[in-house]
Amino acid sequence: MQIWAVGGGKGGTGKSLIANGLGMGLAERGHSVILVDADYGGPNQHTYCGLRQPATSLTDFFERKVPLHALVLDTPVPGLRLIPGNINTPNTDSITWAQKQKLFRHLRQLKADHVVLDLGAGSQYDTLDTFLLADYQIGVIMPERLSIENFYLFLKNLKFRQLGNMLSGVGLKEQAKALWKDRKEHGISSAKDFIQHLQDLSPAFATRWADEQGRLFLHMVINQVREYRQVEVGLAVKSSVQKYFQIETAFAGYIRHDKDLWQNFGQDHPALGQERSVAVHLAMEGILTAILATQPVEGP
Amino acid sequence: MATPNLDRCRQILEVSPEATREEITSAYHHLKRIHGAEPGLAIAASMEEFSLEARQQVMAEIEEAYALLKAIPTEAYVPEPEPVAPEPEPDPLEEVPGDGSSLRRARTKAGLTLDQVAQETCVRREYLKALEDEEFQDLTRLAPVNIRGYLTAFANTVGVPADAIVPVVMERFATWLRLTK
Numbered sequence: 066m067q068i069w070a071v072g073g074g075k076g077g078t079g080k081s082l083i084a085n086g087l088g089m090g091l092a093e094r095g096h097s098v099i100l101v102d103a104d105y106g107g108p109n110q111h112t113y114c115g116l117r118q119p120a121t122s123l124t125d126f127f128e129r130k131v132p133l134h135a136l137v138l139d140t141p142v143p144g145l146r147l148i149p150g151n152i153n154t155p156n157t158d159s160i161t162w163a164q165k166q167k168l169f170r171h172l173r174q175l176k177a178d179h180v181v182l183d184l185g186a187g188s189q190y191d192t193l194d195t196f197l198l199a200d201y202q203i204g205v206i207m208p209e210r211l212s213i214e215n216f217y218l219f220l221k222n223l224k225f226r227q228l229g230n231m232l233s234g235v236g237l238k239e240q241a242k243a244l245w246k247d248r249k250e251h252g253i254s255s256a257k258d259f260i261q262h263l264q265d266l267s268p269a270f271a272t273r274w275a276d277e278q279g280r281l282f283l284h285m286v287i288n289q290v291r292e293y294r295q296v297e298v299g300l301a302v303k304s305s306v307q308k309y310f311q312i313e314t315a316f317a318g319y320i321r322h323d324k325d326l327w328q329n330f331g332q333d334h335p336a337l338g339q340e341r342s343v344a345v346h347l348a349m350e351g352i353l354t355a356i357l358a359t360q361p362v363e364g365p
Numbered sequence: 366m367a368t369p370n371l372d373r374c375r376q377i378l379e380v381s382p383e384a385t386r387e388e389i390t391s392a393y394h395h396l397k398r399i400h401g402a403e404p405g406l407a408i409a410a411s412m413e414e415f416s417l418e419a420r421q422q423v424m425a426e427i428e429e430a431y432a433l434l435k436a437i438p439t440e441a442y443v444p445e446p447e448p449v450a451p452e453p454e455p456d457p458l459e460e461v462p463g464d465g466s467s468l469r470r471a472r473t474k475a476g477l478t479l480d481q482v483a484q485e486t487c488v489r490r491e492y493l494k495a496l497e498d499e500e501f502q503d504l505t506r507l508a509p510v511n512i513r514g515y516l517t518a519f520a521n522t523v524g525v526p527a528d529a530i531v532p533v534v535m536e537r538f539a540t541w542l543r544l545t546k
Contacts, residue, residue: 214409221414255414301399301407304379308400308423309414 067361068172069181070199074219075212076107076186079288079320080205084183085113086337086349087203087356092144094353096178099137100147103168103195104185105157108150114140115334116147124153127164133171142335146177165191169198188222197227200361203284203317206302208295213302220310223281224256231277235270237263257311279363283312284356287319295319315359318352320345371437374430386435393431400424465499465534471523472497486518493519496534501541512538 071084081104088100102110102123111119119138125131126148137146151157169191172180182199184192196202206216232238241263244251253259264271283306287299296319306314323345329336339346375382378392399407400423408415472482479497483490492515495503504512516534520527 208406210406210409213407214411217409217412217414221412254416255419257414257419298406300395301405304396304399305407305415307379308426309419 066173066175066177067179067200068198069179069201069203070184070196071182071203071205072184072192072196072219073204073206074186074188074215074217075207078205078207078212079286080104080185081107081109081113081183082288082320082337082345083203083205083286083349083352084181085110085335086345087353088145088179088181089142089335089337090349090353091179091181092142096144097176098145098179098181099175099177100140100145100181100183101172102148102150102183104183105151105154105160106185106187108152110147110183111149111152112330113336114142114145114147115332115336115338116140116149117331117333119147119149119152122149122153123151123168126168127151127154127160133168134175137175140335141333142338150183162191169195188219190226193223193226194230196223197230197280201284201356202282202362203286203356205286205288206299207289208287208298213298216302217306217310220283220306220312221256224310224312227277227281228256228260228274231273232263232270235267235273237267237270240266257309260311278311278313281312282359282362283314284317284359285314286317286352289322290319291322315355317355318348320348320352371434374433377426377430378434389431389434393427396427397424400427464537465497467530468519468523468525469497471520471525475523477523482519482522485522486515488515488518499534499537499541501538502545504538505542509535509538 069084069087071080071087073080081102084100088098092098100110100114102108104110108122111117111122116138121131121136121138123136126133126136133148136148138149140147151160154160172182182195184195204216204219206212228241229238232241244253244262244266245259248254248259251262253262260274264274285299285303285306287296290296290299299319300316303314303316306312321344323342326336326342326345329338329341334341336342337345337349372382375384375389378384378389378396380388380392384392399405400420408420413419472479477485479490479493482488482493486493491503492507495501496512496516496519507515513531513535516531517527520530
């Protein structure tokens with residue numbers, strides 16, 4: 066089973082759309098797919114799928130301890146099933162860190178070829194950890210400064226989280242903390258310098274870190290493109306991610322702005338169904354093909 | 366200095382190991398546009414990752430990688446094909462297979478008169494004649510979509526593959542329009 070995670074910092078960039086499109090595309094290729102709406106702040110996947118009042122949701126997992134596999138619902142798309150998000154949770158802050166961790170532990174036990182996770186906005190630890198554990202890591206941006214800035218912050222957090230997790234593993238955590246605190250004195254001004262410093266400090270770290278880099282391979286998607294110049298912005302972001310954040314990145318493709326898409330929601334059919342939104346559907350096909358042409362990241 | 370790691374250079378220029386000299390040059394210019402000038406949209410100027418020093422270092426790496434790759438002898442690349450002399454421009458209205466006259470030939474071969482084709486296709490005789498003779502001035506009252514439709518019907522009736530002939534005649538019609546404007 067392979068896990069796909071869709072993240073990328075800012076809200077409203079189209080993570081849910083991409084997650085939904087990937088799930089649908091995989092299902093259309095004959096795979097059994099489960100979409101999991103882990104966007105606690107804004108669960109929408111049920112609406113994308115055309116389920117108006119889902120009978121169960123992640124609220125049941127969090128509040129009533131219903132096992133995950135019992136919450137999988139059919140959608141109108143053959144092969145595509147859904148675990149709706151916490152749509153009935155009145156206070157999303159009440160979902161604890163431990164509960165989120167438990168959710169991700171249970172994901173691997175689901176019976177499907179692919180599990181596609183809609184991670185939602187932000188750079189919380191659970192979002193970052195899930196992203197890092199996924200086999201396919203997808204980042205979504207819009208071609209504008211606000212989205213790009215938040216995307217970089219997401220990646221920076223991701224990199225530091227990866228570093229933090231690993232430093233605990235090699236017993237360097239306290240030393241690294243002290244180093245970071247006095248970073249000015251050591252001439253460290255960025256994550257890149259910091260990692261370089263740690264590599265010089267500990268050969269064991271250097272080896273582990275090199276291995277760990279294989280766990281991160283970013284597929285970048287640009288959403289809501291209105292003119293080709295904006296695709297070029299996306300390509301520039303891709304190059305910058307590689308050069309300034311040292312993250313292996315591939316450009317998976319872009320989706321044009323669709324001014325009519327909003328009309329597809331709130332009905333009893335999937336919003337991205339082929340007959341509803343041909344342009345988005347076709348673009349998603351290309352993106353999925355590009356991602357599947359790469360290797361999934363190595364298992365932990 | 367150790368042998369320059371050309372794989373690493375290609376990685377910096379974001380090209381494949383099979384990249385040709387031309388691809389390398391164009392990748393270099395592409396990267397220079399992104400990382401060389403003033404911080405563009407792709408750079409989040411407020412982040413320490415994109416400090417002036419960091420950007421200068423990135424650009425220096427790009428320059429160095431390009432210089433090293435450029436220094437590889439040309440033989441090391443896949444030979445580029447010899448430039449081919451361009452074909453002389455044909456007269457746009459010179460008779461070529463697939464024009465209106467081939468509709469007449471096909472019609473005659475099928476033993477059909479223009480009137481019979483007109484009856485079969487429900488297209489007026491004079492339009493069919495204008496198509497055959499490429500008397501495009503007689504067609505200017507029509508919308509291109511209608512001309513296309515008449516042509517398709519004509520071709521189907523006289524047994525000429527419409528896919529082959531329709532685009533050719535339409536292209537010639539467009540050229541005629543351009544030249545007579």
